[in-house]
Amino acid sequence: MVVTFPHLGNTYIACKIMFDSLGIDYVIPPLSNKEALRIGAFHSPDEICLPFKIMIGNYIQSIEKGADTVIIVGSCGPCRLGEYCELQMSVLKNLGYQVKFIVVDYPGEIGIKELASRIGYISNQSHKKKIEKLRALYRAVKAIRLMDYIEQSARMIAGYEINRGECKRLLLQCRDRVFNESDPSKALKILKSYKAKLSKIPIDKKRKPLKIAIVGEIYTNIESFANHFIEDTLMDYGIATYKSLSPSWWLKYTGLKVLKLHAVRARLAAKQYLKYEVGAYAKETVGEAVLAYERGYDGIIHLLPVGCMPEIVSKSILTSIAKEKDIPIMTLLFDEMTGEAGYLTRIEAFIDLLERRRRDHVLSWR
């Protein structure tokens, strides 16, 4: 069995560490790219949203490299994404690929027994001892939390760094080095060393950079390719960016959901504007926007793929939040277009808007 999985931000780093520890053969699809999107868009239904298309591209690029089993998380339909696996199975089947899908789903939906048997199937492929298997899982969780921490901090520190571009370089370097390390314990050490390096980056605490919070649909938030690397762009402009969504956020969220203690603060903050669940993470989007206002962010960027129903709902709520709280919110829609000019113009104009609102030219140090 050779497993593969679709990309979602930094998850490939954790998965690599886990499969390396378990001794299971795996193929990591090439980082989401234009070719993956082209393949995915060609084979997917036209109206389906962007995440689906990129995922199909990921699968096919992996299958071509020898993968025969796809592992995905389902979460049984918070929106269409939960039903993706069924449709993706039939798309791949129609193309003549013989692949097995293992859908790791929320136990509340499929039952603990079924979940155990699905995970058991993966775990039986490994010949390691049980304790080793648990350690593999532990390492993976630790790795993703470290990596997400490094990314989140780097994006925030970028606003304060003295040597321009240092945070971005460090982040790219970290990803690159971890990815090329096949010994799991060494990989974790690398992550820890980068965490330490990050805290040593010279910063100017007196500077008041523009602070932007990013909210919205989970896939376009986490998978940078889907949002045209918006955070990297913002880093180049010397802006401190904060985004709550990450794979480790999702892990925590899903884990705490059993106790109904998931994303408590965001959900409480959202209550005033959106009382009901409207699917996916729309409520969290609204809540995060309110929290961003309370935390004193200068502006909010809302990301969603074309045709995302839950986020369309939150989009219209965000308009009224923008008015009531007097905080600029810009919505960016993403689809198959790979042209950058339109996005750059919007982002630049948004930054200008925030800057002029503040009046003092914080970015004039460039």
Add this chain to the structure above:
Amino acid sequence: MYYLGVDVGSVSTDIVVLDEKLNVYDQVYLRTKGRPIEAIQRGFKQLKNKYKDKEVRAIGTTGSGRGITSFILGADCVKNEITAHAMAGVYYDKEVKTIFEIGGQDSKIILLNQGVVTDFAMNTVCAAGTGSFLDRQAERLGIPIEEFGNYALKSKLAVRIAGRCAVFAESDMIHKQQLGYDSADIIKGLCEALARNYLNNVGKGKDIQPKVFFQGGVAANIGIKEAFEKILGFEIFVPKYYNVMGAIGAALLAKETVESKRCKTNFKGFDISDHVFITNSFQCKDCPNECEVVRILDGEVEIGCFGDRCGKWNQKSHIKSS
């Protein structure tokens, strides 16, 4: 002393020369024809004999081709179209609250409060109502685009045309043509459809307050101006230099940059029109991003490089904007 502003749009390239008192002293309008560098060179050839390099105090670029042209011209300020249009609009009238800008490929709405941009939007998925669409329809009707607006004014009854989408609008229009409706009525109908489309699409959810400025090439079309007025119920103003507002904004921003930094201009001189610029693009294979990197060469010398994510190629030529 002069300030230069260059707006390299998808359809047209505009160059303005502002004098010391910031009045428009000269302007050049060119078709970009998909070749921004050539358009710029043609433009500067026209200006070359009238001005000296030393007389230029600042130069700014804007428009979708702002990046590439900034390398060639040595721009002091590279700004997006939204900021440039807002800047120019506010310069001419501090009272302006809303700016409609309809250009060749995109349309924008900019909301201002006391001269500060508070909100903006651009067309997302549909190009109905932009200049190139109108161009095409004028051609189909056999009417020169300059006359388009006047035709609309001749009509007394607008034919209803679907404005939701450019393709629907076009097929609706053909259908009405085939039924034998008068061209003037169809044009008026089209103008109204486009104004509706703009307000429903770009202006969706925006609080449109007077005073409204209508800028961009399409503002020449008096039919659309009238359609906007009919729907909104108040007067729309078309500024005198409506078609070069972006370039004026770029020049003003460049002036601001040079003055705040107290530096000299980076302007490379009018004789760039005689240089040979070559651009070549290649796909960087160093990582799976496979960025398409564009390199601009002035003869043999590399003057700019962009398109890469990691900054490996454009390190020498950092984005100067924002």
